[in-house]
Amino acid sequence: MTGIGGRAAVVGIGATEFSKDSRRSELKLAAQAVRAALADAGLRPADVDGLVTFTMDTNTEAAVARELGIPQLRFFSRIHYGGGAACATVQQAALAIAAGVAEVVVCYRAFNERSGHRFGQFSTALASAPTSSGVDASWSYPMGLGTPGAQVAMVARRYMHVTGATSEDFGRVAVADRRHAATNPKAFFYGRPITLAEHQASRWITEPLHLLDCCQESDGGVAVVVTSAERARDLAQPPVLVRAAAQGSGPDQFVMTSYYRDALTGLPEMGIVANQLWAQAGITAQDVDVAVLYDHFTPFVLMQLEELGFCPRGEARHFVADGGIEIDGRLPVNPHGGQLGEAYIHGMNGIAEGVRQVRGTAVNQVARVEHVLVTAGTGVPTSGLVLGR
Amino acid sequence: MIGPGTALPAMTVEATPTFVVATAVATRDFQDVHHDRDAALARGSKDIFVNILTDTGLVQRFVTDWAGPAARVHDIKIRLGVPCYAYDTLHFSGEVTAVDGDRVTVSVIGRGSLGDHVSGTVTVSGVTP
Amino acid sequence: MTVDILGRAGQVRAAGECAPRSARDPVNQPMINNWVEALGDANPIYTSEAAARAAGHPGVVAPPAMIQVWTMAGLHGRRAADDPLQIMTALLDEAGFTSVVATNCEQTYHRYLRVGEHLRMTTALEDVTGPKRTALGDGWFVTTRNVWYSGEEPVAEMRFRVLKFAPGPAAAPAGADAVRPVVSRDTAFFWEGTAAGELRIQRCGACGTLRHPPGPMCPSCGADDPGYVLASGRGTVFSYVVHHHPPVPGRTVPFVVALVELEEGVRMLGGLVGVDPGEVRIGMAVEAALTRVDDGLTLPDWRPAR
Ligand SMILES: [Zn+2]
Numbered sequence: 001m002t003g004i005g006g007r008a009a010v011v012g013i014g015a016t017e018f019s020k021d022s023r024r025s026e027l028k029l030a031a032q033a034v035r036a037a038l039a040d041a042g043l044r045p046a047d048v049d050g051l052v053t054f055t056m057d058t059n060t061e062a063a064v065a066r067e068l069g070i071p072q073l074r075f076f077s078r079i080h081y082g083g084g085a086a087c088a089t090v091q092q093a094a095l096a097i098a099a100g101v102a103e104v105v106v107c108y109r110a111f112n113e114r115s116g117h118r119f120g121q122f123s124t125a126l127a128s129a130p131t132s133s134g135v136d137a138s139w140s141y142p143m144g145l146g147t148p149g150a151q152v153a154m155v156a157r158r159y160m161h162v163t164g165a166t167s168e169d170f171g172r173v174a175v176a177d178r179r180h181a182a183t184n185p186k187a188f189f190y191g192r193p194i195t196l197a198e199h200q201a202s203r204w205i206t207e208p209l210h211l212l213d214c215c216q217e218s219d220g221g222v223a224v225v226v227t228s229a230e231r232a233r234d235l236a237q238p239p240v241l242v243r244a245a246a247q248g249s250g251p252d253q254f255v256m257t258s259y260y261r262d263a264l265t266g267l268p269e270m271g272i273v274a275n276q277l278w279a280q281a282g283i284t285a286q287d288v289d290v291a292v293l294y295d296h297f298t299p300f301v302l303m304q305l306e307e308l309g310f311c312p313r314g315e316a317r318h319f320v321a322d323g324g325i326e327i328d329g330r331l332p333v334n335p336h337g338g339q340l341g342e343a344y345i346h347g348m349n350g351i352a353e354g355v356r357q358v359r360g361t362a363v364n365q366v367a368r369v370e371h372v373l374v375t376a377g378t379g380v381p382t383s384g385l386v387l388g389r
Numbered sequence: 390m391i392g393p394g395t396a397l398p399a400m401t402v403e404a405t406p407t408f409v410v411a412t413a414v415a416t417r418d419f420q421d422v423h424h425d426r427d428a429a430l431a432r433g434s435k436d437i438f439v440n441i442l443t444d445t446g447l448v449q450r451f452v453t454d455w456a457g458p459a460a461r462v463h464d465i466k467i468r469l470g471v472p473c474y475a476y477d478t479l480h481f482s483g484e485v486t487a488v489d490g491d492r493v494t495v496s497v498i499g500r501g502s503l504g505d506h507v508s509g510t511v512t513v514s515g516v517t518p
Numbered sequence: 519m520t521v522d523i524l525g526r527a528g529q530v531r532a533a534g535e536c537a538p539r540s541a542r543d544p545v546n547q548p549m550i551n552n553w554v555e556a557l558g559d560a561n562p563i564y565t566s567e568a569a570a571r572a573a574g575h576p577g578v579v580a581p582p583a584m585i586q587v588w589t590m591a592g593l594h595g596r597r598a599a600d601d602p603l604q605i606m607t608a609l610l611d612e613a614g615f616t617s618v619v620a621t622n623c624e625q626t627y628h629r630y631l632r633v634g635e636h637l638r639m640t641t642a643l644e645d646v647t648g649p650k651r652t653a654l655g656d657g658w659f660v661t662t663r664n665v666w667y668s669g670e671e672p673v674a675e676m677r678f679r680v681l682k683f684a685p686g687p688a689a690a691p692a693g694a695d696a697v698r699p700v701v702s703r704d705t706a707f708f709w710e711g712t713a714a715g716e717l718r719i720q721r722c723g724a725c726g727t728l729r730h731p732p733g734p735m736c737p738s739c740g741a742d743d744p745g746y747v748l749a750s751g752r753g754t755v756f757s758y759v760v761h762h763h764p765p766v767p768g769r770t771v772p773f774v775v776a777l778v779e780l781e782e783g784v785r786m787l788g789g790l791v792g793v794d795p796g797e798v799r800i801g802m803a804v805e806a807a808l809t810r811v812d813d814g815l816t817l818p819d820w821r822p823a824r
Contacts, residue, residue, distance in 0.1 A: 024796055092594065121431055122766045127697050138699030139731045141785045142817060144766050145775040148696065152761050158757035161800045207760035207772075207795070252737075259777050261784050264757065400556070414558035415549075417590035433693035433765035441623055442586055443557065449583040450559040458563050459573040467625035470810045517575075 003246070003280035008094035009232035009239035009386065012225030013112040013352040014043025018188055018343030021115040022219035030059040031067040031109035037106060038068075040224045048225075050075035050105030054085040054094045054346065057109055064108065070220035073104035080169060081255060083294060083377025084269075087385040091245035092137040093226035103227060109220030109348040113334045118217050122146045133255065135297055140257050148296065150258040152205040156299035157266045160208060164316070167208055170298040170315035171199035173339055174212045177295060181337025184363045188218060189341045201256035213298040215339040222348035226357065240358040242386040243371065244280035247382035248272030256379045260384050265314075267300070267307045270375065273384040275310045280331030283371055285309035288386075290366045291331055292350040295338040305317030305331075310375070327364055335364035347376045354387045391493060391516060393486040397455045402447060404501070409494040410438050418443035426475075436474040444469065445505045448497050451481045455494075457517040463492070467509035477501040491515065523658065526609055535640035536600040537618035538667070541588040545580050553584055579630040585666055585674045585720040586625075589639040603680075605662045610682040615657050617770075622661075622679040623708060635668045636788035644677065657683025696768030696811050704734045706748055712816035717749040718807045719784055730784035751806035752823065753778040756785055762797040768811075774798055778820055792821040 016022065017031050038045060043070040051061040052075075061076040073095045081084035086109070093105035095145025127141030130135060134249055140146060145154065159165060178194045181187035194212060202211035231241030250268030252261040262266070278284055285308055293308075295301050302316035310331055311319040319325070325333035336342045336353040343349055354372040356362040376383040391458055391496045402408070405427075418440045420423035421428035429437045445465050453460055483497040499507040547565075554564050562569030563579055569577045580588075591597065607618070613641040631637075641664050648658030664676040701709050711718035720732035724741030735742045758776040765771065769789075774820065776790040776798070790798060791807060803823035810816045 028646045030742070085612075121764050122697075124430065124697050124767060128700060130700060133706055135699035136731070138701070140775075140787050141697045142699045142815070143775055143789055143819075144761060144769045144773055145759065145787055146696075146766065147761075147764060149763075150761050150775065153759040154757050154775070157759065157800070161757070193533065204762040204772075206762065257787075259757075259787065408556070411556040415552045416584075416587050417592060419595075420594045425597055430767065431765060433767060433768060433769070441620055442583075442590075445623060445625060446557045446559065446581065447585040449581065450557055450561070453559075453561050453594075458561055458569055461630070461792070462627060464626040465583060466622070474569050487699065 003244060003276065004242065005096045005244050005280040005282075006093070007136065007229055008097045008226050008242045009226050009229050009350075010090065010242065010355050011227050011232045011239055012039070012043065012193035012234045013223070013347065013355050014038070014040055015186075015222045015352060016110070016115060016220050018186065018220040018345065018349070020219060020220050022112055026110050026112055026116070027059045027063055027067065027135070029112070029219070029221035030057070030064050030108050030223075033223040034068055034106050034108050037223035037225045040237060041103060043225060047071060047104045048106055050093060050102035051098055052077050052079070052089040054078060054082070055080045056082055056085075056346075057260055059110060061106075067233060076236060079383075081377065081380040081382070083346045083357065084380040084382035085296075085297065086383065087245060087374055088224055088247050088263070088376065088383035090224065090242060090351060090385055091247065091383060093311055094242045095244050097226065097228050102290050103231065106223055107223065107226065107348070108223040109346050111217045111346070113344065114217040114219050116219075120147060120149065120214070120217050120256055122287060130322075132220045136254055136257070145257075147206065149206040149209055152297040152299060153209045154259060155264055155299070155379065157208055159280045159303060160265070162265045163227050163317065164314070165302060165317045166211065167388045168196060168200065169302065169320065170213050171196050171210070172320045173295065173298040173325070174199050176320070177334050177338040177340040180327065180364055181341025184337050185343060187337045187342040188216065189337065208264060209297060215344040218343040220343055220345050222345045222352055223350045223352045224348070224351055225313060227314045233294065238359055240326070240355045240387050241389065242385060244277040244385070244386035246273045246276035246280065247381070247383045248276070258379070265303070267303050267378055267384045269382050270304060270307045270378070270384070272379065273375070273382060277373070277384050277386050281388070283386070288331065288371050288373045290335060290353050290372045291355070292332050292372065293338070294347050294375045294378050295334060295340050296344060296377070298340070301333070304378060305373060308375070320329040325365060332366045335362055335366060339369060349370055350374050351385065354385065358387050358389060390518070391485055392488055393485055395453065397483040397495065400451045400454065401479040402479040403458050404439055404473050404475060404477045404479055407435060409439055409475045412443040416440060416441055416446070425499065430512070434472065434474070437474065438469070438475070439473040443467065444499070447479070447481070447499065448509060448511060449508060451483060451497055452495050453511055453513045455518055456513050456515070459517050460513050460515045463512040465509065465511050467507050470505040470509060471501065471503040473501045475505045477503070479506060486510070521610060523613060523646065523648070526608065527643065529811065530602050530605055530643045533602075533728050535642045535665070535799060536598060536602060538638035538640045538758055539589055539598065539637075541637040542592060543588070544634050545588060547578065547633055549587065550578075550580055551580060553587065554610065557594040575630060576632065578633055580633070582627040582630065582674070583625070585627065586676065588637045589666065602641055603660065603662045606643065606646060607682065610658055610660070615682040615684045617683050618680050619683070620680050621659070621676070622677070626675045628674060631668065632675060637673070638667045640665050640667070657681045662797065696815065696817065699814055705732055708732060709815075713744070713816055714807050717751055717808070717818060718746040719749050719780070719782055720744050721747045728782055730786050735766040747782070749780050749806070751783055753780040753820070755790070755798065755800050755802045755804060757800060758790060758798050760798070774781050776820055778804055786818060790821070791819050795811070
């Protein structure tokens, strides 16, 4: 076994409610999510010696530590590339724990992404930064391409052209996510399933993407507590081992606009993550019992199924149409409703769902779960986890 | 002597964000594009911009600054051109186009960096420049 | 078109004035003071009793241009259901003329108003004309007429005209408020090229590899002194997006952004103009159509090959 496999465990998960208007500061959301995760783990703030978050998070580790009354931090770190950071925060924690520089590390992400700064809007600020990112963005934003929906739509259109996938194939992902969310009381769309006809009738956002192909901007916070496998054995919850944790960035990589490399129908950075995950965990795609796949936009779920090896290239639409991603399907995907159905907390809520599936405490619990795959942001340098017992 | 061709003194207005917001509120115009830059950007505008009620008021001020306190304004007819965004400067110019007894018609143009923002005519009487 | 715009307009016009809207406050000195302060209007007849009397008024008067201010709906205001402009706006929205721009505002003042007068305003539809082809797109001009009353006496009138239009199907080229690129030492040659009417592709000075987007060091051979070649300006659509939402600065929705594969082999993003969004196909032949926004920016747009 290579990597950090099995030496760290997730021992606590916590979240605020998910809403369109949290009516409180992002720091308060972060502090509440971290406190909830510590309570879940049966740990106190004074036990924490490490914090990890996203570079995009507006709450500094020092501020979060201060609010929680964490007396000292020995490790703090941040990961870049938006939602691609999600699983990598756990990897950072596991690395620090494996190296012995920290013992209890909390990973958090909290934002008022709907009531505050909205990610779905066209951000001129991002395109005018005097950085390599600003220069990169200058090949798309001035041309009018600068919302996540548009950036994904460009790839989706090509994918449809090459594979024969249709808007309805994308829609089936949204229908499955919303069906799962409909029975999850914590979900944004609890009790509100949709039909494929409703998906097709929803308005265009960035053709070929309909409104219901896109997740909704959300307010909320999620935190997960990571510690060593040894210490995990004495805590409140059954430990959920980090069987594998990996990051990946591919050839000729851009952030959301990797339009200049070969086929434009795959997600090479996710393939790089997958190969490491299988090697670290000593499993293959066929051993995954539940997959929490990053689903801010439906097309990338189809492309992930192929890139991760759950079906051959170009076949994901059949996999989905045949019920493959339902709770009782070949690969249950996003039983909590995903970011399309539960909330868009930049992938962190997916990690929490992975933990619940391993614990056996999820609202839409899959039977006999040994390995859960969790992926982070698609279209960007990204990361992934295999969680297990 | 006032007659067709008589030029009015120029007037310059700095459309600072404060000006745009203060005039919008003073005219009870609470549309977000006149005070909320984020909302204006989201609606495809470059910035917050001056509202129409203020345009009418500025045209009136331009004319009465010249015509004096004793003047009576009878009508103000404006056409609306390119937006006047915050941080722009409006340059007003105008001249008398007709005199009918005591009644004087003045043409007015308010120009910003993007072009003609407002143009029109004002009829005024009792002019004592 | 299934919406009978002229027929409905005739009914609304025949209905005449809608129910009057009362001013929240009577004409009053504090609101006048706020207004003259914000507008920078120093005319003393609005604030000084003595100056107003010297000018022949019985006392302080309100600025005529404030007439509309008195009856504004306010922070939480809504237009009434029988408001003719509201009715026509909804109708034209339904017919696809979803954008609006005010074009004319003509106010006539019958007399100056004194502090304490309480106003009511009515609205009537005066005219609807269209469809007309305008620079913004096809649209309809809607003209309304407002009358302000003090008691039963009409004291001022306003004719107000808006253009309700459907943004043109051929994506409008970027406007003056287009997003500007960040230009680095590595990318300046490209933007200098578009400004000079040239579409330039970076070419490695050592191994000759073409590359777009450009960068400082050749990923193939490591050389760091690139030059460029001129593109033929011919290519095909490799993929594309029709953008409907949300709004984008400098663009009018819907518009098309295309990923074009140049015949030299590199790909490049640009607006695709001069084509109905529904007609765009992957593989269609396009040619460069550099769009000059201003002295500082020329964008590498594309149009269908002739
Ligand atoms: Zn080279």
